[in-house]
Amino acid sequence: MNDAVTGWPIAGTGAVSSVGATTAEVFTALCAGRGAPRPVRAFDTARLRTRHAYEITDPPQQPAAWLCRAVAEALAQAGMPDDLCDVPVLVGTALRDLRGAERDWTEGRSAPPDPHFGRILRDRFGACDTHTFAGACSASLYALALAADLLAAGRADTVVVAGVDTITASMYALLDRAQPGAPREVRPFDRDSGGQLLGDGAAAVVLRRPGTAPARAVLHSVGLYCDAGHVTAPSADGLAAAQRQAHDRAGITARDVGLVLAQGTGSPHNDRAEAQALARVFGPEGDGPLIAAVEGMTGHTSGCSGLLNTVLAVECLRHGRTPPVVGLRDPIEAAAGLRFSTGGRVEPTYAQVNSFGFGGVNAVAVLGRAA
Amino acid sequence: MRPVADPVVTGTGVALPGARCAADLLALTYGSARPVPEPWPSRDRDTRFKDRATRLALMAGEAALTAAGLLDAGGPTVPGEEVGVIVSSNLGTLDTVCRVTETLDRDGPAALRVVNLPNACSNATASSVAIRFALHGINLTLCNGATSGLDALGWAALALATARARRLLVIGVEPAGPAARHCAGASGTLDGAAALVLESADAAAGRGRATLTGYARRTNADAAIAAAAAAAGPAGRATGCGLWLPPQEGAIGVGAVCHPDTPEDRAARAARAPRPGFDPGRRDRDTEGDSHHPDGIGYATVCDLGRALPPASGAFGVLQCVAATAWITAGTPAGVPPTALAVAGGGRADDAAAALLLSAAHHAGAPDEGEE
Known part of the structure; x- marks a missing residue:
C-alpha cells in the first residue's frame, strides 16, 4: 500500500509539556532553548542517585487531564467541535496512569486501576471508538501509523491520535539503578551524557482524509519495525530498517529529508545506536539533514515522545524554524558526521521523526509541508 | 480501495x-x-x-x-x-x-x-x-x-x-x-x-480454520453488532449466527468492581442479546430489510465464557475467538450456520462495546461489497 500519494492532512495539533501548555507555547519555548529539569515533586527521591525530571505541575500527576487538554487544542485548531462520537481516537502511552496505581497500592487502597483512557475520553468528548496502545516509548508513533492505515483502508475520514505519559516511581527508580550516571541534565548525543531523565507530556494531532480540511502539514508515512533482539538495548540495524521503510512508504529517498527530529534520549546506548543508524541511512559525510533533539528541554516523555516530536515537526515545517539541541557540547564519535541544529532557520520539504522503544519497537514518520 | x-x-x-x-x-x-x-x-x-x-x-x-x-x-x-x-x-x-x-x-x-x-x-x-x-x-x-x-x-x-x-x-x-x-x-x-x-x-494458503468477517467498537452492544455486521458485507447479512458469545460482566480493570452492574443493567443487557432458537428460515426475510438489526439475529447455541471463567478483562475477547474457532472447526449440524458472534464490554462501567463476527473458513475470499 502506498500511503504517500498526497499524504494525510494534519488539520490540528495539541501539546502539553513541562515547558508549556499549548503547541505554540511549547514550540516557542523550545526554539528559545528554554526547558530544564527540576527536582522531582511526585515522589520521594531522597534515597536515589537521580533527583531531577521534567514534570508538568498544573495539574501534577494527571495524565488524563493533559491528554484532554492536548486533544481539545488539536480539535480547536482543526475547527472541529468537542464531539468525537463518530471519530476514532488512538492513544499511545508507555506508562498509562500507572503512577495512580502505584499511589493506590502504597497507600493501601484497593481501587481497581483504570487501565486505559477510554472512559475519560467518553466523558469529555463523547468518544466511543477509543483505543489505548500501551506500547514502549514509540507507542504514540505506532498509533499515528495505525491512524493513517485507518484512513488508507477507508474506515474513517478523521482520526484523532494522541500520546500521553507520566513518570512512574517504578520506572524512575529502575532507571536510576540501571543508568551509568545520575544525570542532572539531559545531553543528547554528548560524550559526557549521564543518561536520560523522564518527562511528563501529552500531544495530539487531527489526521484527515485529503480534501476535507486545510492542512498545517501532511503525514506521508510511518515505518514500523521490531528488532526482536534485546529487551532494552536498541540495534542500529533495526533503527535503520525503520527509517528506510518510512522513506520507501513515502516514496522518497534519504536525500529528500531536510530535518530529523531524533529521539536523542541522552542514554549512551540509545544515542550511539541512533547516531550509527542516522549515519548509515544519510551517509557519514556531514551533508545529511539537520538533526534536532529536544529531550534536553522536555525530558524523555516515553510513549508520548514520538507524537510530541511530530507536533514539533509540523511547527518546524510551518514556521521554518527548529529548536537547538540543548545539552549537546561534544558529540559522541558515532555522531561526528551528523549536522546538529543550533536553532534558527530551516526550510525542509520533508521532516522525519524517530521514535524507538524498549524491545527494539521502532517507528519513524515522514512529514511534509502542506501543499 | x-x-x-x-x-x-x-x-x-x-x-x-x-x-x-x-x-x-x-x-x-x-x-x-x-x-x-x-x-x-x-x-x-x-x-x-x-x-x-x-x-x-x-x-x-x-x-x-x-x-x-x-x-x-x-x-x-x-x-x-x-x-x-x-x-x-x-x-x-x-x-x-x-x-x-x-x-x-x-x-x-x-x-x-x-x-x-x-x-x-x-x-x-x-x-x-x-x-x-x-x-x-x-x-x-x-x-x-x-x-x-x-x-x-x-x-x-x-x-x-x-x-x-x-x-x-x-x-x-x-x-x-x-x-x-x-x-x-x-x-x-x-x-x-x-x-x-x-x-x-x-x-x-488454505490453512484457515475460521474467517474474521467483521469487527466494530461502538457506544453500546446493539450499535457494535450492527456496525460489525455492516463491515462484514454480504456474509454479515445472514440473519442468524450459529454461536453467540455474550460479554462478561464485572471484569476488573474497568472499574466494575467499584460499580457493579445493577440487576436492571443485566436485565437490559439480556433483552438486547440475540434471541435463542435459531430459525434457518429467517434467511428468507432478508428482503424485509431487518437483517442488519441485532434483534433480527437468532442463534443456535451459546458459549458463555463469562460465567465459566473468572473475570478475564483484556484476555476475554481472545478467549471468545479461540472458543469460536474451535466450535466452527468442529463442524455444525445441518441447518446451523457455521458463524459466531462475540460481544465484549457494554456494561455500565465500560466506555463502549465491541462486536466481532467469525465464520467458517471456506467462506473466505468473497469480495467485500460493503466497502468502496
Whole structure:
C-alpha cells in the first residue's frame, strides 16, 4: 500500500509539556532553548542517585487531564467541535496512569486501576471508538501509523491520535539503578551524557482524509519495525530498517529529508545506536539533514515522545524554524558526521521523526509541508 | 480501495487452568478447573526474569504458532519479518509496577532488581514474545478495557488489510499476581492466556480454520453488532449466527468492581442479546430489510465464557475467538450456520462495546461489497 500519494492532512495539533501548555507555547519555548529539569515533586527521591525530571505541575500527576487538554487544542485548531462520537481516537502511552496505581497500592487502597483512557475520553468528548496502545516509548508513533492505515483502508475520514505519559516511581527508580550516571541534565548525543531523565507530556494531532480540511502539514508515512533482539538495548540495524521503510512508504529517498527530529534520549546506548543508524541511512559525510533533539528541554516523555516530536515537526515545517539541541557540547564519535541544529532557520520539504522503544519497537514518520 | 479477502484464523492456543486446548473452552463450567500443576505458569531458564503475564503469553503463543504451522521443532517456518505481535492485557504490568514501588518505599533502591526495568513498561509481554520467536513485524500492546481482546483482533485484521503484516500472533493475557488479586477482591481474576494466529487469506494458503468477517467498537452492544455486521458485507447479512458469545460482566480493570452492574443493567443487557432458537428460515426475510438489526439475529447455541471463567478483562475477547474457532472447526449440524458472534464490554462501567463476527473458513475470499 502506498500511503504517500498526497499524504494525510494534519488539520490540528495539541501539546502539553513541562515547558508549556499549548503547541505554540511549547514550540516557542523550545526554539528559545528554554526547558530544564527540576527536582522531582511526585515522589520521594531522597534515597536515589537521580533527583531531577521534567514534570508538568498544573495539574501534577494527571495524565488524563493533559491528554484532554492536548486533544481539545488539536480539535480547536482543526475547527472541529468537542464531539468525537463518530471519530476514532488512538492513544499511545508507555506508562498509562500507572503512577495512580502505584499511589493506590502504597497507600493501601484497593481501587481497581483504570487501565486505559477510554472512559475519560467518553466523558469529555463523547468518544466511543477509543483505543489505548500501551506500547514502549514509540507507542504514540505506532498509533499515528495505525491512524493513517485507518484512513488508507477507508474506515474513517478523521482520526484523532494522541500520546500521553507520566513518570512512574517504578520506572524512575529502575532507571536510576540501571543508568551509568545520575544525570542532572539531559545531553543528547554528548560524550559526557549521564543518561536520560523522564518527562511528563501529552500531544495530539487531527489526521484527515485529503480534501476535507486545510492542512498545517501532511503525514506521508510511518515505518514500523521490531528488532526482536534485546529487551532494552536498541540495534542500529533495526533503527535503520525503520527509517528506510518510512522513506520507501513515502516514496522518497534519504536525500529528500531536510530535518530529523531524533529521539536523542541522552542514554549512551540509545544515542550511539541512533547516531550509527542516522549515519548509515544519510551517509557519514556531514551533508545529511539537520538533526534536532529536544529531550534536553522536555525530558524523555516515553510513549508520548514520538507524537510530541511530530507536533514539533509540523511547527518546524510551518514556521521554518527548529529548536537547538540543548545539552549537546561534544558529540559522541558515532555522531561526528551528523549536522546538529543550533536553532534558527530551516526550510525542509520533508521532516522525519524517530521514535524507538524498549524491545527494539521502532517507528519513524515522514512529514511534509502542506501543499 | 481494492477489496481484500477477509483474514483467517490458522491456529489457536490456550494457557489456562482447566483447559488443555481450545476445544476445552467450550466444555468449561465454572469451578471445573483441574488442579494446576505447580509452578503455574511454568518457568524455565529463558523466562526466569519474565513477569507472570509474559510467561503465560509465551505458553499460549507457542501453542498457537505451532498449531498454525509457523513453528516446529526446528524453529520458525516463515520469515520473522512477516509476523507481527499484538498483545491485549489490562493488568499485565501492574504487579511489577506495584511491587517495585513497594520495595522502593520499604527497602530502598538497593533492593531493586534491574532485570525488572523492561517489565515496568506496558509492552514487556509483546516485546518478549517477539524476541522469543524472532518476530520482526509490527508489535502492539492494547490496554483497552473490557473490549481489549476483540479490539486486538480488529487491529490485526486492519494490519493484514493494509499489508503491515502477513501474519499476526494475537495474545490475550491477564495474570493473577498479588496486585491484580488485591484489586479484584472476591470476584477473582483470570490467571491465563489465549492466543491465535490471524493471517491474510493469501498467506494462509488454505490453512484457515475460521474467517474474521467483521469487527466494530461502538457506544453500546446493539450499535457494535450492527456496525460489525455492516463491515462484514454480504456474509454479515445472514440473519442468524450459529454461536453467540455474550460479554462478561464485572471484569476488573474497568472499574466494575467499584460499580457493579445493577440487576436492571443485566436485565437490559439480556433483552438486547440475540434471541435463542435459531430459525434457518429467517434467511428468507432478508428482503424485509431487518437483517442488519441485532434483534433480527437468532442463534443456535451459546458459549458463555463469562460465567465459566473468572473475570478475564483484556484476555476475554481472545478467549471468545479461540472458543469460536474451535466450535466452527468442529463442524455444525445441518441447518446451523457455521458463524459466531462475540460481544465484549457494554456494561455500565465500560466506555463502549465491541462486536466481532467469525465464520467458517471456506467462506473466505468473497469480495467485500460493503466497502468502496
